[in-house]
Structures are given as structure tokens and as C-alpha cells.
Amino acid sequence: MADPSRDTLETFENPFPGRNFVIETICPEFTSLCPKTGHPDFGTLTITYIADKHCFELKSLKLYLQEYRNHGAFYERVTNLILDDLVAVTQPRWMKIEAAFTPRGGIRTTVTVEHGVRP
Amino acid sequence: MADPSRDTLETFENPFPGRNFVIETICPEFTSLCPKTGHPDFGTLTITYIADKHCFELKSLKLYLQEYRNHGAFYERVTNLILDDLVAVTQPRWMKIEAAFTPRGGIRTTVTVEHGVRP
Amino acid sequence: MADPSRDTLETFENPFPGRNFVIETICPEFTSLCPKTGHPDFGTLTITYIADKHCFELKSLKLYLQEYRNHGAFYERVTNLILDDLVAVTQPRWMKIEAAFTPRGGIRTTVTVEHGVRP
Amino acid sequence: MADPSRDTLETFENPFPGRNFVIETICPEFTSLCPKTGHPDFGTLTITYIADKHCFELKSLKLYLQEYRNHGAFYERVTNLILDDLVAVTQPRWMKIEAAFTPRGGIRTTVTVEHGVRP
Amino acid sequence: MADPSRDTLETFENPFPGRNFVIETICPEFTSLCPKTGHPDFGTLTITYIADKHCFELKSLKLYLQEYRNHGAFYERVTNLILDDLVAVTQPRWMKIEAAFTPRGGIRTTVTVEHGVRP
Amino acid sequence: MADPSRDTLETFENPFPGRNFVIETICPEFTSLCPKTGHPDFGTLTITYIADKHCFELKSLKLYLQEYRNHGAFYERVTNLILDDLVAVTQPRWMKIEAAFTPRGGIRTTVTVEHGVRP
Amino acid sequence: MADPSRDTLETFENPFPGRNFVIETICPEFTSLCPKTGHPDFGTLTITYIADKHCFELKSLKLYLQEYRNHGAFYERVTNLILDDLVAVTQPRWMKIEAAFTPRGGIRTTVTVEHGVRP
């Protein structure tokens, strides 16, 4: 399985660029590996954005996220990397990712990253 | 079954145009077809608006939404089209549609479109 | 059973007029008749207000709302009328009514009306 | 779109016929038409069974249920018909279908049909 | 509005009399009057039965239950009367009615009546 | 306020003694005093029974339970006493009381007592 | 049992007066008497405040609230009185009390009172 690459992501033309509308996509089946222990991590990604010229295509998003399945990544780093990739590919007016990970050692963590200012 | 047409929508006179009051209508039984796969999509539409001179009539809204049953339409496009039709027919002071679709491939999407600024 | 009349509503003196405090009253047992079909409608009224000199008395509110039991009234109209009656009787600094009706034909509607600006 | 036909259903060989194990499949996106009004009905089917030699294949079950999309059928009849088709095709040791339909006129109905006796 | 009468109830032929299948119908909008105070009572009726030759028709059930709207009836009595009427009209193999009333004076009551033995 | 006495309880004649039907009454506002500390206890009583000749009247039940407001009583004792009083007054075919008390010191207790065997 | 008195309330020194931190205390076991009917009322008090020099002590708050157990008081009045007492004793930078009472006659009321402006 290849390393995560933004080349996997495909886009389509925003059908209503004249309007600032919001797309929220919830991916509850994200999983990667802890770089320290090698054990799997699990989380739910909520990606919210206002597209400019391009929207990301859902099937390609799914394949892109699957590339993290055997990839080692800390919570804070992986959330920022996914934001960077999605921003690079869609150049949105605004984007936010909330990544809520399942508990480890009785503690659970959510990382929220944002690109731009919501219009 | 005819294609979706704004002619199906009927209106009645706003009984209290002097007051900016809010009408929220929730339609959990929206269904259309995916243009790519031909498989049905399902979603819940929440339409919220402040009427000016006209309110949409609920029976005609139901018939209008049923016209999407065998119609192919992507999430982003269909939500914007319904907003355009409802705005054209009621000319509201403000209107918002939130369309929450059921999961596909472990991913679910909500599209939120807005017309005008909430007074 | 008499038609709804604001004369049914009784008030008592606001015990703390020096303070802008909020009273919220939830009435989940509102029912009236649909003027088109004659069938009963059901809904939950949430009345929120900041009193000035007068508060409405709860027993009389209950009797007033019961007067809609065999009265025909559309959603938008009945909510505005009840607000008008409660405002006329209590002259509040601010009042809001949210009327959430049960589903009909798979669609449910909530009407929210407001008098004045919340201090 | 063709009428519902059990020929659409495909099966695969039960991988563990020596054990009485239970398969429960929940289909929350069932929709058909009311034969009286022509309006769409919506429901959730829960199919539970103990296979003998054959299990039904999920993709073909989905296609089979989609054939009801433009088909007129009363609640009681459609639930019994689906049971008959699934039983004919899989010859299970036991099967039960619970069909929970969404409210109409403030009333909602669930139909539960069973084939054979649960071992 | 007429007094409740079992003549309002209509039936249709059981489409699958050879099978003991269960029909559950939930009516959350039941309302009658308290014979002592004249105030409205509200409740949810859950009617479950195994039909023999006849099923009750849902539209007629709705009209029948609406006849209690201005009718005085104690909880225990009204639940037994509705069972008697539905049994007289459908002659079921088994029937149960659970009537859950809303709280009065901080106390709420549910009455459950049954006809015959569930096969 | 008087001590709890079964004389407060009133009954009415069972309107359908020929049928074994179940009456469930939920009283979430029960309060008494802890005999050891003098502090108030709070709980929810669920009384379920099959009446023979007599049903208890709800208004009198409410008054009877209010008599415990300033009365000292341990959980186990008070639940059994209430069962004894209700049985003495109604002579039911079967009765059960479940008393669920609110937490004290991080621990919460539910006492369930039964008279006779459910037919 | 004595009438409610602010003398029952004890305070302790705010351990971190240099920081505007928020203390929220939820008391779901408040009960008083209705002055009109003599019947008990029940409610949940949520007290939120930013202390200045003094915090109220929880055991004494509990004893203070218990003094309302046999005290007659209307909803609006009792909520304002408790705020006045807590403000007098702690002199907070800001305080809010939300009192949510249980339903009576199918209607439930929440009273929210505030002292000062939240920093």
C-alpha cells in the first residue's frame, strides 16, 4: 500500500461558485498507526469547507484516507498534513478539519485545524 | 414521473408580513438517484426561511421534492437547485437549506446553502 | 367550547421588575384543527419572555390554549395570533414563541415568532 | 425499472453449515409506492435468519429491494412477499423480517413476519 | 363530532392468513377529555395484533380515534373500550393495546390490555 | 403534616374485572427523610398491578405519597410499607413496586418488591 | 424546619481571586410548596458564577436549599430570592441561576435570573 499522496485526490468543478455554500464530509472510519507503538489508531474526521473553483471528489478522498492505514503518524501531525493536502488540491475559500480519535489509556484527543477565515 | 419543475410549487400569502418570523420545514424523506451509479441517494432537507410576501405551500413542496425520485443529481448541485427554485417562487427575505445525506462507502456529506442575509 | 380569546388570559404582577429575568414555559400538549382537512394538528409551544409589569398566570394560559382544541388555524397564523394575545395582555419587554408541529406527510414544520428585541 | 423479481437475488454457499449462526441485515433505505395514493412510503427492513445451505448476497439484496422503488404495495403485503422471495431463494432454517414504516397521518406501523421456528 | 363508534372502523382482508404475522400500529396523537375535570388527556396507543381474516384499515382507525377528542373517558375504561371495538371488528387471533398517558400532577399511567393468547 | 396512613388512599371499582389488564403508575417525585441523617431522600416509584375488584385513585395516591415528605424511612422499609398499604386497600391479583432512589455518596439503590404471582 | 435564611449559607475564601474562573453547581433535588395549592413543587437549580473574594460552601448550600422544603413560594419569586441571598453572601463578579421546574398540568416552566454582567 502506497504512502499517502495528494496525487490520489481528484476534484471536480464547483457547480455554484457564485455562492458561498458549505460542504461537510464526515469520515468515521479513519485509521493509521501510532509511530511509537506500531498499534493502530482510530478516529473520525469531519472536513468542512467552502469551495472556490474546485470540490474534492468523495471516492478519491476515501482512497486517499485509506493510504494512512499502514502509515505511522501522530495525531497533531496527521491532521495538519491532511489539511495541507486538501487545501493544495482544492484551494478552498475556507476549510476546517476536526479529527476525533478514540480513547487510549483512558484519555481521548480531538485535533481541530483551520485554513483561512470562514466568510 | 416528470422532471423537477418549480411550476409544481404553490404559494400562499404571508399572513403576517409585518413581522420577521422564521419557518423551518424538515423533510426526512428526500430521495434522488446518483447520476454516476444510478443507485438511489437518501437525505434529510431542512429548509428555513423568513418569508416576504409569499410562503410555500407544504403539499406542493412534497410533490415538488417527489419529482427528484427518479432524477439523477449530485449532492452539491441538487441542494443549490432546490434553493434556486424555492427562492424564485417565494422571493424570501432570507432562506437556508441544509441537506444531510446518508452514508456511502463509510462517508456522509451535508451541504448547506443560503440566500440573502438573515435579518 | 368558546373561540380563543385573550380575555381568558390572567396576569399577576411581576415580583422582580427591577431585574431582566427570563421565563420559559413549554406546552407540549397544544392541539388545533387544520382548516383545510378538519383533522387535528398537534404541537409543542415554547414561550420565552422577559416580563415588564405583568407575568401571565399558568392556569389561565392552559385554559386559553385549550380554546384552540376545536378551532381551525394554519401553523403560521396560529403562532402569530398567540404571540399577539400574550403581548397584548402582558406587554413584555421581549417575547418569543417557537411552535414545533408533529409530522404530516413525512414533513414537519416549526414556526418561530418574536416581539421586540431581547435586552 | 423492472418489477420486483426473486431472480435478482443471488446466493453464496453457507461457509459454516455445521453451525446454527444468525445473520442480521438492516436496510434503512427501503422505499415503495402506496397503491392507493401513489405517494412514496419509506421503511427500515431488518432481516434475520439462520442459513442452511445458502446465504443471500448483499449487493443483489440491495438491487432486489431497489426494484420496489416504483412499485405499488401495501405494508402487510410487501413484507410477506419479500419474506417469500428470500425463503424461496435461500431455503433457510429460520427467517424473520421486521418492516418498520415511517409515520403517515400521525400513525406508524411495523409488520413482522416469520418463516419456520428459530432453532 | 360524533361519539366513538365501532361503525367508523373499516377492515380489509388479511392478505396472508396462512401465516401468524404481527402488525404493530403506534398512535402518539390520542386525546380525550377527563370526565372529572373536563381537561384534555393525551396519550400514545400501541396496538399490536395477529390478524385472522381481517385487518383494520389505518385511515378509519385514525377517524375512529379522533372521535374520542371531545369524549369524556377514564384511562382504564377508554383503553378497554378501544380493545373491545377493535376485537369486535377484526376478530383477531390475538391483540394487545398499551396506552401510555402523559403526566398529571407529577404522576403518569400506562394501561395494557390484551385479548386472547399470543400464538 | 400527618404520618403516612393507608386511610388516605381511595379506590374505585375496576371497570373491567373480567380481564387481567395491567396498570402501571410512575411517580418520579417521591421524597422522604433519611432516619439516620435527617436529610431528604428522593426516588421514583413505579407501581404495576393487575386489579381485582378495586383500583387505587390517582389523586389519593398522590396525597398518600406526599405524607412521606417529612417522614423518616429507610429505602427497604418504605418500599415494603407502601406495597403493604396498596395491597391492603386494593386487594390486587398481583402488584409490584420498583423504587429507584437517587445517588448518595456515589452509590444508588433500587428496591423491588412484589405481592402475589403475575397471572 | 426553619424558614429559608441566608444565615445558613457559609463561604470560603476564593483560592484564585486573580483569575476569572467559572463555578457551576447543579442541584436536581430542589423542592418547595406551591403557595396556592399546598402541593410540592420540584425543580433543578443550576447556579453558575464567577467569585470575587468568596465562594459558597456546598454543604451549607444544601442545607439552605433544604429550608425551602416546607416553604410556600412561586417559581418566579423563589428563583429571584435565592439569587439575592447567594449574591448577598458571596458578592460575586457575576452570577446566574436557572431553575427548571417539573411539569404541572402538562406545562413546565424554567426561570433564569442573572446578577451583573459575565466578564
Added chain:
Amino acid sequence: MADPSRDTLETFENPFPGRNFVIETICPEFTSLCPKTGHPDFGTLTITYIADKHCFELKSLKLYLQEYRNHGAFYERVTNLILDDLVAVTQPRWMKIEAAFTPRGGIRTTVTVEHGVRP
């Protein structure tokens, strides 16, 4: 802090030994140490029993359970030990303990032990 000892447990005489009634006590604040890692474990104990001559006293139960706070114990062992101690002290007609522990490594475990047969 002493090791857990059944001597901490106190009992009182069953006030109604003539009746088989059920006492359920829920303790959501149980904590002990994992003997392998030394890290704390957390769980909720639900103790259900039918007393014979003796009931356990709640304050002493709380103190007894607190003795596990710095005590190393595996899930299966600790649940059986607590049952043994409670049975030794109260000699109940029947007793069951369900111990539901919080997740560790994404896995959570519940242990259920029983003494005697529920009458």
C-alpha cells in the same frame, strides 16, 4: 490504606424477611490497580441480591470498596472476591455482581458472577 477486608462490611437485619424482594445497588466509582502495570482501573459494580436475614449497610459497602483503591487485582479475580465477601457477610438467598470496566487499548470487559439461583 488497609487491604480489602470483609470485616469492614456491616449488616442490618432484613426488615421484611418474609418476602423475596430485590435490592440493586450501583457503584459507578470503583477503582483498583492493575497488578501488571500498576496503572489504575475503573469500573461500575452493580450488586443485585435477595436478602435472607441480613442486608449490607451502604456506608460500610462504600468504605469496603474504597479499600481496593490502592490494591492490585485482575478483573476476573476482584469481581469474584467481592462476591465471596458479600456472600460471607450477608448469606443471601441469591446474589449477582456485574462489574463493567472502562476501555483499555480499545477493548472493554464486563465480568458477571452469581451466587445461588434467583428464586
Added chain:
Amino acid sequence: MADPSRDTLETFENPFPGRNFVIETICPEFTSLCPKTGHPDFGTLTITYIADKHCFELKSLKLYLQEYRNHGAFYERVTNLILDDLVAVTQPRWMKIEAAFTPRGGIRTTVTVEHGVRP
């Protein structure tokens, strides 16, 4: 990553073999690959058993289940295989596995397999 092997599973001696007690272990982070599409599947396993001489060790169970991460397996097959492996290693008096998979194409499936008869 190795193929799933029962050699990964470790056991420890049942500390209370004289008592038939129940151990329930819930693993919400199970994931494998669909052999047809290569896409990941996700599910929650609930393993319940009454041990005889041996209990399975939780850390080794976690490692064993992780071996399915890149392994292709149909729902029905994988659930039966895990049961076979756990039975072979622990020889329990009784064991049940319920595997609830997440939705695919709007349909979700739960497979329940059992070994022996619950004592």
C-alpha cells in the same frame, strides 16, 4: 504483518473454575479487508464466554485481532474463524461472538455465532 494465527493468543488459568461466571469483552476497533473490493471493513466484536480452565489474555487478543488488518475475509467467514480460534485455545464451557459491521451501500450486517450451550 502476519496472517491471523491462533498461536498469537495467550491464556491464563481461570482463577475461579468452580463458578460459572460470564466474561464479556467488547472490541469496537476490528478492521479487515473485503476480499472482493480490497476496501477496509470495520466492525465491533462482542465476545462473551464462560471459561472452563483457561481465560484468554486481553493483550494477546488485541494483537490477534490486529492480524486481520490487512487480511481479506467475508463477514460470515471471519466471525466463525475467530470463534474457532478462541474455542481451540480456551476450551470454554460456552462462547458467543456477535460481530456488528458498519454500513455498506446503506445496508449493515451483524453475524452472531455460538459454541456450546450456555449453562
Added chain:
Amino acid sequence: MADPSRDTLETFENPFPGRNFVIETICPEFTSLCPKTGHPDFGTLTITYIADKHCFELKSLKLYLQEYRNHGAFYERVTNLILDDLVAVTQPRWMKIEAAFTPRGGIRTTVTVEHGVRP
């Protein structure tokens, strides 16, 4: 067990210091001792912050919080102390701690403390 010390806390370098992103960590297994009674307190800490140069490491946070296990501390004091320690060690741009404690004497308290202003 040592007294709580900020030396236990370890940090790692913020991987994306150029972005104001939010980390929320929920610790539902916090426990300390009440200094007045010696009995254990339990609570859930929600720590939210925007890191500057340093993030706290989760394993060390867990060990640090475990140091309160046998430590006496009042609600208001312990919450402020933990904030002080975490701020000293990570020097965040903004940090908030919400500590929700379990009920005592029917009353439950949540303390919320904040450092800096959320950017």
C-alpha cells in the same frame, strides 16, 4: 505515591507552530481525595489549548494526573493548580480546563478555568 509535580509532565515540539490549531484532551478517569472527609472524588477533565512551541505528551499527562490519586484537594483549587502546571510547562497561546465532578449529596459541580484569550 509522590505528590503531584509538574516535573512529571513531558512535552514535544509543536509540529505546526505556524497555525493556530486546537487540541482537546478528555480525561474521564480523574480521581483525588476530599481534604475534609478523606473520601475519593471523581471527575472528568477536558483540557483544550492552542500550543505555541510545545505540546504536552499524553503518557506523561496520564502519569501526572495519577499523582492526584491519594492527594487531598478541593475542586476549585485542584483545577486551578493543574492549569498552572500545564501552562508553566507548555507556555500555550491559550488554554482552558473544564473539570466536571460527580454528584455528592445530590449536588454536582463543574469548575472552568482559562489562561489567556482564545485567538
